[in-house]
Amino acid sequence: MNALVGKHEPSVAPLRERLARRGLAVLLGTALAHAGLVATHRGEFWPFSLYPMFSRAGRPWTRALVRRIPQDSLSRLQPSYPVAALPGEGLALDALGIPQNDLSSIVQRAEAPGADARAAALELLRELPCEAGPFVVFGVRGALTADAVSVSAVPVLTLTCDAEHAIAVAPTDVAAR
């Protein structure tokens, strides 16, 4: 008990109070900093957060799916597909080192992808071997119906080779419409 104050018994109580007050002040200060930083930074200031994950239940979602499709299918893309009937073959993004979560975030923020979304997608897909394409990024949308979940995929971006054999990102005709 007296390791901090030696053998002077009368000084134990004030020291104990001082430490207790300082500890409490630090905790309150950290809580205030947490509240202030989160309030001024849209709910997120790492590591402080309001922890909103999964808080909005029942809302429709959109996730990204990338598929390699035959060249002649590019001009015949439909507005929407069931997931089980998507054209071409699926790409496993993990194996290519492409963070799927980030790509989904880009797709879900852009119904008809503008220049910003295309630039962000290019950041992620830059290393994709364009000669192996063309590729299409689908926005897969899920929503609750009366008593089931409906899921459909909309072609959002095409990934082709540009003149310098680098990957080029463009909105699909469907998304542009």
Next chain:
Amino acid sequence: MTGAAALRETPAAGLLARLSLGFGFEAAESWGERATYHVLELFLLQYAVRWAWDWAAVIGTLTRIVEPRGLARDIDLGGLVGGASALVIAALISACALALACGRSRAVAASSLVVLLHVQYVLRHSLGKVTHGSQFVGVGLVMLAVSALAMPSSRSRRRLALVGTRLFIGAGYVCAGLMKLASTGPSWVDGRHLALWISETGIDWLSRAGHIELNALQRSCLDHPALATALLGLGLFAELSGFLLWFRATRAGAAVALIGLHLGIWATLGIRFDSFIGLLVIIGLPLPWFFDRLHARWHRAGSRNV
């Protein structure tokens, strides 16, 4: 009566005084409590170093900040994406972690580590998507830093780091539960919501791995909405009970419930919160008691050998 004494006797001041003494920053520390602190410190530091390098690998492939977060909203950090800047930051974070593990320049090392890891996080997540898997480790690192900065003795520093980490993690779970009630209301527990999330994470698996196969629990939740509702209800209840981590009598029970919550999320949605589970084991289960028993047994065995 002096002004200070009078202030101490007001109900609010009395409550604060009792609360602060209740944390026991000066209380005797057992061998097991000290060992638990060191386990917590090493646990936090290895995650900090691992994430610093993992995030640096992604930051190196970016060319610009698409959506600024945290400090990047206040300061232009665009010059740090691409190139080798993130690797330098990761090396600095590793040096800070090593200094902390060796007990050198604790206050400077811990506070620098928190700031640098914040920068690394906002650069890594500058494409728009925010993840929360690193949040509680970050909170623990903040507590290491503020306790090193503020407390005058090793014992009170260790106690504050443990108490603070427990306090903010408990509050974090309660906040997550309240956010669900505020955003959706009591109908949040409707089992159809879990079906919607299972289909969402199923598409994620399809996108990441190229194939999808639902496990038995996922299929059961899709087939039996009542089961899904029960699981969501239990999860929400566990989150709202997070504050029970603060009290010794209820701590282990709350930790087990929250670990169950994370195992349930893993089984139904395939999302792993390894660092959260590890932290709950360290700050929630009676590790100090376990280490004290282990220590006493070693001690007895040593005495017999002598």
